[in-house]
Each structure stands twice: as structure tokens, then as C-alpha cells.
Amino acid sequence: MTNPATIAATAAPFERTALYPLHCELGAKMVAFAGYEMPVHYAAGILAEHLHTRSQAGLFDVSHMGQIRLGGAGVVTTFEALVPGDLEALAPLRMRYTLFLNEAGGILDDLMATRIGDGLLLVVNAARKEADLAHLRGRLPQAATVEPLLDRALLALQGPAAATVLSRYIAGVGRLGFMTAAEVELDGRKCLVTRSGYTGEDGFEISLPANAAEGFARRLLAEPEVLPIGLGARDSLRLEAGLCLYGHDIDETTTPIEADLAWTIGKRRRVEGGFPGAATVLRQLREGPARKRVGIRPEGRAPAREDTEIADPQGNPIGRVTSGGFGPSVGGPVAMGYVDRDHAAEGTAVELIVRGVPRPARVVRLPFIPARYYRG
Amino acid sequence: MSLLRFTRDHEWIRLDGDFAVVGITDYAQSQLGDVVYVELPEIGRRVDQGKEAAVVESVKAASEVYAPASGEVVEVNDALAADPAKVNADAMGEGWFLKLRLADAKELDGLLDEEAYRKFVEEQH
Numbered sequence: 038m039t040n041p042a043t044i045a046a047t048a049a050p051f052e053r054t055a056l057y058p059l060h061c062e063l064g065a066k067m068v069a070f071a072g073y074e075m076p077v078h079y080a081a082g083i084l085a086e087h088l089h090t091r092s093q094a095g096l097f098d099v100s101h102m103g104q105i106r107l108g109g110a111g112v113v114t115t116f117e118a119l120v121p122g123d124l125e126a127l128a129p130l131r132m133r134y135t136l137f138l139n140e141a142g143g144i145l146d147d148l149m150a151t152r153i154g155d156g157l158l159l160v161v162n163a164a165r166k167e168a169d170l171a172h173l174r175g176r177l178p179q180a181a182t183v184e185p186l187l188d189r190a191l192l193a194l195q196g197p198a199a200a201t202v203l204s205r206y207i208a209g210v211g212r213l214g215f216m217t218a219a220e221v222e223l224d225g226r227k228c229l230v231t232r233s234g235y236t237g238e239d240g241f242e243i244s245l246p247a248n249a250a251e252g253f254a255r256r257l258l259a260e261p262e263v264l265p266i267g268l269g270a271r272d273s274l275r276l277e278a279g280l281c282l283y284g285h286d287i288d289e290t291t292t293p294i295e296a297d298l299a300w301t302i303g304k305r306r307r308v309e310g311g312f313p314g315a316a317t318v319l320r321q322l323r324e325g326p327a328r329k330r331v332g333i334r335p336e337g338r339a340p341a342r343e344d345t346e347i348a349d350p351q352g353n354p355i356g357r358v359t360s361g362g363f364g365p366s367v368g369g370p371v372a373m374g375y376v377d378r379d380h381a382a383e384g385t386a387v388e389l390i391v392r393g394v395p396r397p398a399r400v401v402r403l404p405f406i407p408a409r410y411y412r413g
Numbered sequence: 414m415s416l417l418r419f420t421r422d423h424e425w426i427r428l429d430g431d432f433a434v435v436g437i438t439d440y441a442q443s444q445l446g447d448v449v450y451v452e453l454p455e456i457g458r459r460v461d462q463g464k465e466a467a468v469v470e471s472v473k474a475a476s477e478v479y480a481p482a483s484g485e486v487v488e489v490n491d492a493l494a495a496d497p498a499k500v501n502a503d504a505m506g507e508g509w510f511l512k513l514r515l516a517d518a519k520e521l522d523g524l525l526d527e528e529a530y531r532k533f534v535e536e537q538h
Binding site for chain 1: 422446
């Protein structure tokens with residue numbers, strides 16, 4: 038069979054997060070990802086890790102992601118010129134999902150922005166952090182400070198038991214609202230905890246000093262509800278939750294409207310524009326995009342992977358799968374991809390060309406599983 | 414006693430008279446992780462040694478399964494459609510893929526015996 042070994046034999050030096058020794062000790066299978074050696078799964082395996090996160094709580098090391106602090110007078114206003122979100126309206130300790138856009142309205146990266154004091158804390162994709170830093174330094178005025186937080190780790194605790202578990206360490210964290218942040222102390226060290234995540238479940242992300250990460254991770258893993266979760270389950274969880282993966286579901290060739298991310302464009306920004314690619318994006322918002330990102334549910338058991346051709350029932354090509362695989366909680370294959378606008382309506386019959394054979398599928402509403410974010 | 418042979422691509426083949434049963438090895442299933450889908454050939458299809466005979470998919474990825482020897486497919490393991498996890502639970506037994514009527518049993522001479530395969534897997538690490 039095709040060589041099942043997944044670690045790439047390459048000379049490139051990989052970076053490691055502060056939790057690297059713990060991953061190895063836990064028996065993780067390590068793979069190269071975005072320049073880092075990261076755990077793809079632990080002893081339990083992807084399927085069990087995925088289901089455990091949906092039933093109890095999973096701990097993810099997401100320290101490879103970029104954490105960037107923006108400061109300086111008026112930085113929120115100048116930062117807003119790079120993204121379509123309404124950041125001016127963001128109250129202190131509130132966070133927003135937004136997008137760096139290019140002049141054509143294409144997506145340079147997707148990110149989380151949290152208002153802290155007069156500045157912002159950004160969490161950006163690992164593979165994009167150098168490009169994002171260059172973009173910020175090139176586009177923000179001299180008065181702005183752009184500081185990558187290199188000595189910070191990032192942990193995510195996700196799942197229905199996450200609030201119960203984290204409350205044992207951070208009093209009152211269970212009352213933190215969805216997409217809000219709190220500055221807290223853990224063992225006397227300053228941390229930022231946000232109620233957010235990438236799984237469709239309730240959960241938290243905790244930004245903490247890198248040298249405090251292993252100790253805190255060990256304590257969380259000692260809790261009976263918590264298992265360590267690798268990148269494999271992180272991917273299947275976010276796919277079932279209908280969330281985009283940069284470089285796959287969104288990139289410089291896709292606009293927020295095509296990507297079905299119009300909700301990230303603030304009301305005021307729709308009127309005022311003033312973000313890169315605004316003319317294109319706002320025209321697509323009025324007239325509808327030529328193609329759209331949709332959920333796709335294959336009718337058989339065969340998964341349709343990224344790059345699978347999507348055809349109409351007559352066999353004419355209408356798009357491509359951008360993420361696809363097996364959804365453990367759905368109990369069958371799930372996919373998302375872009376299709377021509379005439380085929381984007383929910384319930385539309387399509388065909389997926391897997392290994393040269395057309396297989397029936399349907400356009401479905403995202404997410405594949407109901408979101409269970411904390412709503413107070 | 415039946416003759417058991419292995420390929421360097423991590424398939425096994427067990428000779429039983431003019432017929433042979435084919436599957437993937439325990440090492441292969443452990444590397445793949447949770448198997449969620451198996452695509453088996455049609456009965457009567459001719460397969461050639463070293464060429465694709467089936468597809469096995471884990472949560473992570475799809476992998477081709479190559480025929481350890483040439484022949485005609487006379488039976489497939491239909492139970493894998495409903496329960497592909499049998500490949501993980503019992504790769505060398507209930508997780509078998511297909512049964513061939515061999516074109517030429519001599520093709521098995523070029524394959525590895527159990528001891529040679531064990532050494533081959535060790536060298537992979």
C-alpha cells in the first residue's frame with residue numbers, strides 16, 4: 038500500500054513549542070506542520086480524541102500560532118484599515134474574528150483580535166505569521182508598535198467540561214462570555230484567557246508565559262475529564278463545525294463573500310468601506326458572488342478529500358472540495374468546497390469525482406453539527 | 414499449514430490451494446490509524462502484482478492497497494463496509510480485504526516471509 042509514514046523526510050529545521058517534551062512523553066506521533074514539529078495524535082488516536090473533545094474536554098497545544106501585540110496611539114483605527122471588521126466598536130476585553138484582505142479583496146489570513154487597553158492582541162495562523170508581521174509593519178504608521186510575543190505559549194481547552202475544569206484554576210471563568218477575554222493570574226503569572234476556540238464546542242484559549250505552559254498543561258491533563266488532542270482531531274473538529282482552514286478553504290484567491298464570511302464585515306464598514314478590496318467585496322455583497330463556499334455531504338461512505346472535483350448531475354464541473362474527510366461525530370464523510378452560484382442552494386444534488394467515479398452528494402447547511410458555544 | 418508472505422508495501426497474502434487471501438499488515442493499520450472506509454474491487458476483476466487492488470482510508474488520508482500477486486478477485490470482505498474498524502482490530506484476520514484466484518503462485522517467491530518482514534519493519538525506524 039501507499040507508504041503510511043507521514044513524517045516528511047526533509048532537512049528543514051523545525052521549531053518546537055514549549056510542550057514538545059510533554060508531547061513526546063505522552064507518546065504523540067509528531068509531524069511537520071507550518072514549520073513546527075507538532076502532535077498529529079496521541080495514543081488514543083484521532084477518532085477517540087475527536088469524540089472525547091465533544092463529550093468531555095480536550096487540551097490542544099496551539100503555541101505554534103502567532104501572538105502579536107499592537108500598541109501606540111490610534112492603533113485600532115489604523116489597524117481597521119487592513120480588515121473588514123468593525124474594530125472601533127470592540128469594547129475592552131472583547132474579541133472578534135476578522136480577515137487581512139489584499140487590494141483584490143482576497144484573504145491574506147484569518148485571525149482573532151482582542152481589545153486590550155488601547156491596543157489589540159492578535160492570534161494569527163502559524164504559516165502566515167511572518168507574512169502578517171511584514172504586512173503590519175509595512176502598513177501601520179510609525180506610531181504603531183508591532184510586537185510578536187515570542188515567549189508566550191497558547192493552550193486551548195475545548196469541550197462541554199472545559200468550563201468546569203478551568204474553573205478549578207481560574208475562579209469565575211465559567212461566567213466569561215463567548216468571545217470575551219479576561220486577564221488572570223495563574224500561579225502568580227499573568228495570563229490572558231478567552232472564551233473561544235476552533236472546535237464548535239464551548240471552550241477557552243489561554244495565552245501564558247512559555248515557561249509556565251508545561252506545568253499548567255500537566256495539571257490540566259491530570260484532571261479526569263481532560264485528554265491531550267492532536268492536530269488530526271483539531272482538523273476534523275473544525276471541519277464538522279464548518280470553520281475555515283487558511284490555505285485550504287480560504288486564501289488570497291477567495292473573498293470573504295465567496296467564503297460565506299460576509300458576517301465578518303461590520304455594518305459600519307459596509308457603508309463606509311475603507312478596507313482593502315472594499316469595492317470588490319461590497320459589490321459581491323450586493324450582487325452575490327460567482328461562487329460560494331458550501332457544506333457538502335456525500336451520500337455514500339467514501340470520503341471526498343481536498344481537491345476532489347465537484348460536478349453537476351450531468352457531469353459538468355462546478356467546483357472543488359477544499360476540505361474533506363470523515364466526520365467522527367457525524368459518523369460519515371463530510372466536506373466543504375466552492376461551487377458555482379447556481380449550485381449553492383441547500384439541498385442541491387451534486388457529484389463528487391472520487392478516483393474517477395462520480396458519487397452522489399448534496400449541498401448542506403454548515404455546520405455539520407450544532408455549535409455549542411457558551412451563550413450565558 | 415498455509416503459506417504467509419508479505420510485501421514491502423505492507424500487504425500480506427496467505428496462500429490456500431489455488432486461492433489466496435490478501436490484507437494489510439498490523440504495522441500498516443497502526444501507521445494509518447482509525448480506518449473509516451475501505452473500497453474493494455468488483456468480483457471477477459483482474460488485478461496485477463504491485464498494482465492497485467483496493468483503497469483504505471483513515472481519518473487522515475486515503476492509501477492505495479497493492480495486489481501482492483496477480484489474479485482474479487473471487488471474493489471480497491463485505492463486512493468491512495459496515496465495520497471498517499475491523500482492519501484496526503484484526504488486520505491479519507477479520508480485517509482481510511479480498512480473495513484471489515492466483516494467476517501464478519510463483520509470484521509469491523519474491524515476497525518476504527514473516528521473519529524477513531519483521532526485520533524490514535524494524536529497519537523503517
